[in-house]
Amino acid sequence: MAAVESTIEQVKQIDVDKYKYGFETDIESVRAPKGLDEDTIRYISARKSEPEWMLQWRLDAYERWRSMTEPTWARVHYPKIDFEDLYYYSAPKSTEGPKSLDEVDPELLRTYEKLGIPLREQAVLAGVQGAPRVAVDAVFDSVSVVTTFKDELKKAGVIFCSISEAVREYPELVQKYLGSVVPKSDNFYASLNSAVFSDGSFVYIPEGVRCPMELSTYFRINDMQTGQFERTLIVADKGSYVSYLEGCTAPMRDENQLHAAVVELVALDDAEIKYSTVQNWYPGDKDGKGGIYNFVTKRGDCRGDRSKISWTQVETGSAITWKYPSCILRGDDSRGEFYSIAISNGRQQVDSGTKMIHLGKNTSSRIISKGIAAGYSDNTYRGLVSAHRKATNARNFTQCDSLLIGNNCGAHTVPYIEAKTSTAHFEHEATTSKISDDKLFYCMQRGLSEEEAVTLIVNGFVRDVLQQLPMEFMAETQKLIGISLEGSVG
């Protein structure tokens, strides 16, 4: 019964009605002028001392974006966003980039300490003995503050740095892969991101290398009225492996803030990328005031034969989530996986899912999605599984389960299944139910309160996905599930 005890312990620790990461860091920042035009883009590009080709790429994207209209097909409702009323760039004020951790503003370090993100390598090393080490790229508003374990990674040949640095240091790699999975004209938010992306992480794993440690990026929105537009690019060369974690938080504010990120993954022959996200942006208060609009384009390209990309996501935050991590299974025998837990409470709206596009021969994919809706929230799974005419022997298994807690929320499933070849074998299964009274009674009869019982049952419901998460995230996620569902019972 250890699991039960620890769950209860975790639930107890959580402050009632409080988003744990809702504090604000008082730090001076430099911003681009409000609004978006070519000058803003030039400003961002200049701040980052980017080469001319990068600026041109951004301007092209901006041109495309201007001719696009906001997508409205998702099952989410929000007032129209005024893209002129946003700051597109905000960075903690410092004259030069910090040479070492000692030069980083102590206020910033304290922020990450409060968030529980280890930035001091020694601290990490000295901390928990035997615990797996994680290299972190910390992104604060629009810029990457620090990247840890860089030297050690370098020894293995792994490049892990902020994307701004990569543009300067590894232009040939960036030019080759940036926009090759999510083109700059892909969709409204991806184009916007392409035009104004300010930072993010870049990872390159050379041929045959198994990345010696977990890589991780931690995103934090701090400044007011800013949008965060980060871009992540991960390239796994032939026969390599990398596991990557992403976490995010933001202060509690009454206004809605925009987060439009793009993540591109490229897996060449025999490479494997495991991408895990724990998304915990501020979800807004119980009446739906404030919160982050999370409009994200994530796509992985299994470009090489026998390559594999696996997405695992835990979505608990954000006022609105609009996100479909996808896999293009281009290489023969490639494999895509998607494991998701999406929890919505209060007035949150989630429209998330995946796309598995089978193009190569003998490709396979697996989708496990667990949606939990409570309060007045709406939780939609939207997914596409398609097999191209030449994708012989494509295989897919999809399971989407939804759990409803309370009678004011909605759970929806919108899968698209398209088989253009007879050799495709697709199976799709979806169920929706509530926590049965029997299960609740069983737990409560053994002394658990109703809320604890719900948390326990939900943890069981999402176990399939939880098991896919790296160790470091598992505990945090279990705790998160507790927070997210608080107040949803009774």
Place this chain on the structure above:
Amino acid sequence: MTVAVMKTKAEQSFAEGFSEVQEKLPGSTAVRAIREEAAQRFAELGLPHRRIEEWKYTDLRNQVKDALPPRSGEKVAMTIADVIVALGPLAHVDAHRVVFVNGSHRPELSSPGGLAGVNIQSLASALETAEGGNAAIAGIASQHSDAVMALNTAYMSDGAVVQVEAGAALDKPLMLVHIRAGKAPCFAAVRNVIEVGAKASARIVEAFVSLPGAAGDGQINTVTQVNVGEEAVVTHVKVAADAGEGVTHLSNWMSRIAKSAEYRGFQLTQGVNLARNQIRIDFDGEDAKLDLSGVFLGRGSDHIDTTLVVDHAVPSCESRELFKGVLDGNARGIFQGKIIVQQAAQKTDGKQMSQALLLSENAEFDSKPELEIFADDVVCGHGATCAELDKDLMFYCQSRGIPAEIAKVLLIESFIGEAVDQIDDEAIGEAVMAFARGWLS
């Protein structure tokens, strides 16, 4: 960015054709006004295209090239023997027949009247009276009016208006037979309005068939509106099996199920080049039961689309859907099924399954099973699969001396049999299976 959309040839012909035939179509002044309004609505909407989410996989703007002329007035000479030939296996079902040819009622081909507890009228004559017109137009069909429905409202020439009295039990099935005949290809818009009173029971078959030697092309737009009264039990089967090679079949079923009633629906679609079967079910009272199933068989360039919406608005109802498709050649099958459970509909039990068998490399199956759920105390689920014939099963049959061709037919028969078995009338079920067998061989 808004772009003025050019009207396609078909859209123009449908719009212009209406003003030509308007005068000849049956109906009182009130009905005429409604027809005009519908024609106007169609002119505004145009044919549905793939930018409309519900029509994502079936682009009528692209696939319906031209409008065929409506010929409700012209009479094709036919005998009862012809009707039996056209009906094929369905002729063996002992039923009370009401026959329509090219969208016009043919009393001389129908069974003579006198079915106890039932009042049957032709739509054309019902539309002449205010009461009949109301029943045909003001029902649920008008609430979900898309372009295809509007086209039907504008052009509908005939159909059956059936009223089963409360408590009546029909001793044999009522068969509404729509035959396509004659050398000239034509467009027929028909509407059947079926009202089953409380505690009554009825079996209704709608057949859309063609007479051998009929034109290869044809367009059918059909609407069937069914009201199932409290505690009534209705079996409703539609067979669309045409011999033509260029037939478009656009159909709408609109059924409303009252408290504690039971509604069993089944649709067979085969030999139709372009089919769109839309089904909308509304639960109107608690403890009602729905059992909906269907089989679609496509080959060549057939395109068969089944789109259904089951709306649970009230508590404690049960719905089951099972659809099976077999696709060969370049055929494309589509299944879109949406189960809506509204906030009030607690204790809903909904299950949906769609399965397709792809027999050739170029066959395609697209499915979109949707759940839209706003109530928490529900058990809902859906499943969708698609695959080729199981090689192990084929091997098993062949290893027991069954030739490959026969083994294939056997396996397909058992595959679709599961759906056909849902029909709770043996004779009708056998006829449906015979149709499918005919298609298979």
